[in-house]
Amino acid sequence: MTPSHAKTWSQRGRTPVVRVRGRSRRRISIAALTCYRPGHRSRLIYRPRRDDGRRDGRKSFSWRDYRDLLIAAHQQLGGPIVLIWDNLNVHKAAGLRDFAARDWLTILYLPAYAPDLNPVEGIWSLLRRGWLSNVAFSTPEHLIRTLRSGLRHIQYRSNLIDGCLTETGLTIRSA
Numbered sequence: 001m002t003p004s005h006a007k008t009w010s011q012r013g014r015t016p017v018v019r020v021r022g023r024s025r026r027r028i029s030i031a032a033l034t035c036y037r038p039g040h041r042s043r044l045i046y047r048p049r050r051d052d053g054r055r056d057g058r059k060s061f062s063w064r065d066y067r068d069l070l071i072a073a074h075q076q077l078g079g080p081i082v083l084i085w086d087n088l089n090v091h092k093a094a095g096l097r098d099f100a101a102r103d104w105l106t107i108l109y110l111p112a113y114a115p116d117l118n119p120v121e122g123i124w125s126l127l128r129r130g131w132l133s134n135v136a137f138s139t140p141e142h143l144i145r146t147l148r149s150g151l152r153h154i155q156y157r158s159n160l161i162d163g164c165l166t167e168t169g170l171t172i173r174s175a
Helices: 063-077 094-099 119-129 140-155 158-168
Strands: 028-035 043-050 081-085 105-109
Touching: 028 063, 028 119, 028 140, 028 158, 043 063, 043 140, 043 158, 063 081, 063 094, 119 140, 119 158, 140 158
Parallel strands: 081 105
Antiparallel strands: 028 043
16 A cells, blocks of 8 residues: 555646635545455445535534444345444444444454554555546535546456455455
8 A cells, every 4th residue: 555646747847736726624525345255246335425514514424424334335235244443433432332232233443553454445545546646626526526436446346345455464254
């Protein structure tokens, strides 16, 4: 997982300048799950969330948003889920802990400060180095369209998702 680094071009002797407009308070968050099952195609399930711009509104995912993502994943996958999460504070929220008492859901946590063990970090790396590099987004909708396009490309190529797991050094075994 290399850092995001992109090249650009310009006329010799002229520094490229990208003019932007708009407010910097806008935010787009994405939650994603990489799904692995021995003998089956790897899957990527994701949900983008756009900040509505209100000062009293939440800018990032709440525990309810993660709960809804897990319910959708359970319906799509049609089986029990063993979820391995990082230590984001929302992942440990009381409401989500109460929700985790489902018989189809088991939650385990990665060690603290271990992004190299999280396959989803590889997905973000692929996006940053590919679809999001060298683009000046004109509107939040332009960014969302590009994100969805990149994530859809990754979704349909299970070898990319498998590569993100391989990069962590972890393996999946049947119980």
